[in-house]
Amino acid sequence: MRETARATDLLDWYDRHARDLPWRVGPRARAAGMRPDPYRVWLSEIMLQQTTVPAVKPYFEAFTARWPTVSDLAAAADADVMAAWAGLGYYARARNLLKCARAVAEEHGGVFPDSYEGLLGLPGIGPYTAGAIAAIAFDLPATVVDGNVERVMARLHDEHTPLPQAKPVLTDMAAALTPQQRPGDYAQAVMDLGATICSPRNPACGLCPWRPSCAAWEAGTAAELPKKAPKKRKPTRLGIAYLVRRVDGAWLLERRPDKGLLGGMLGWPGSEWNEAPGEAPPIRAEWKTLPGEARHTFTHFHLRLTVKTALVPMDRPATRGEFVELAEFSPSDLPTVMRKAYDLARGS
DNA sequence: AAGACGTGGGT
DNA sequence: TACCCAAGTCT
Numbered sequence: 001m002r003e004t005a006r007a008t009d010l011l012d013w014y015d016r017h018a019r020d021l022p023w024r025v026g027p028r029a030r031a032a033g034m035r036p037d038p039y040r041v042w043l044s045e046i047m048l049q050q051t052t053v054p055a056v057k058p059y060f061e062a063f064t065a066r067w068p069t070v071s072d073l074a075a076a077a078d079a080d081v082m083a084a085w086a087g088l089g090y091y092a093r094a095r096n097l098l099k100c101a102r103a104v105a106e107e108h109g110g111v112f113p114d115s116y117e118g119l120l121g122l123p124g125i126g127p128y129t130a131g132a133i134a135a136i137a138f139d140l141p142a143t144v145v146d147g148n149v150e151r152v153m154a155r156l157h158d159e160h161t162p163l164p165q166a167k168p169v170l171t172d173m174a175a176a177l178t179p180q181q182r183p184g185d186y187a188q189a190v191m192d193l194g195a196t197i198c199s200p201r202n203p204a205c206g207l208c209p210w211r212p213s214c215a216a217w218e219a220g221t222a223a224e225l226p227k228k229a230p231k232k233r234k235p236t237r238l239g240i241a242y243l244v245r246r247v248d249g250a251w252l253l254e255r256r257p258d259k260g261l262l263g264g265m266l267g268w269p270g271s272e273w274n275e276a277p278g279e280a281p282p283i284r285a286e287w288k289t290l291p292g293e294a295r296h297t298f299t300h301f302h303l304r305l306t307v308k309t310a311l312v313p314m315d316r317p318a319t320r321g322e323f324v325e326l327a328e329f330s331p332s333d334l335p336t337v338m339r340k341a342y343d344l345a346r347g348s
Numbered sequence: 349a350a351g352a353c354g355t356g357g358g359t
Numbered sequence: 360t361a362c363c364c365a366a367g368t369c370t
Contacts, residue, residue, distance in 0.1 A: 048367095051354090
């Protein structure tokens, strides 16, 4: 007979195996009464949306060093925050990060709301993040459902309904397991379990504290759960990027509109990205087309970017973008696709 | 309410 | 090479 899964079994496992993460207050310190700074919890949770821990770490360190409090971040210039986020992806997160910081600073006195509902009302905070902050920062018994929890619940209950259709039932399952005691540790424990033991491929069931209660283990189906709706294939789009160098070394750059792909980020002026992009030079110049192309894959399409370069005199007016002095430009301020175009032009 | 929205690492 | 995946949110 299969056992019933208990939160305490997972908490015992977490006490022994909790990972040490820069934004985490571990189980021992929490037991001693320590609580994480809500600002750091919030920042880490936004960065971790659809993003791996190794990718987040250096960005988290850089942000907290430069902007130690939510009020510091609220006072930052948009361009500085977008540049600091460059390379992390999903740039709407950075735009909403600033909106949220400013809402907290101006409408909440610099203090994060300490309720699920209050958090949910802030920009960039959805059901998952509101629950995570409520549980981790405020020790409220919020149910936290991310991709890890969906996977753990699907396996625990041998649920074969494909995602995203299964989301409501999986949420109910997660809610039924959420304890009133140590909800902050528990939220992190389920996610750690999903990230380390109950992993997407080759789950380490031999090490799992919930194996005695796992229906998928009993059925031998763990590795094939959760089921997911089939993916659509990505089309390929073409584009042209224009890299213009002024004789004093300044680069011609353009701030992209807030809405849409790479919204709010700096980039090279260029054509539309589609099946047959037309020429769209941002300045009168003698263009050189570089051999090869910058290839990049976005969430929903592949891009093959032709790079054209030109050197222009000081007094040449641009029809698009603005020249940025060499001393004020760093390729690390660019989203990855734009940095690839830069690398192609610099021969690296 | 599906689709838009990035990127890097693993297989 | 190509596909999958990672602590989702917004529209």
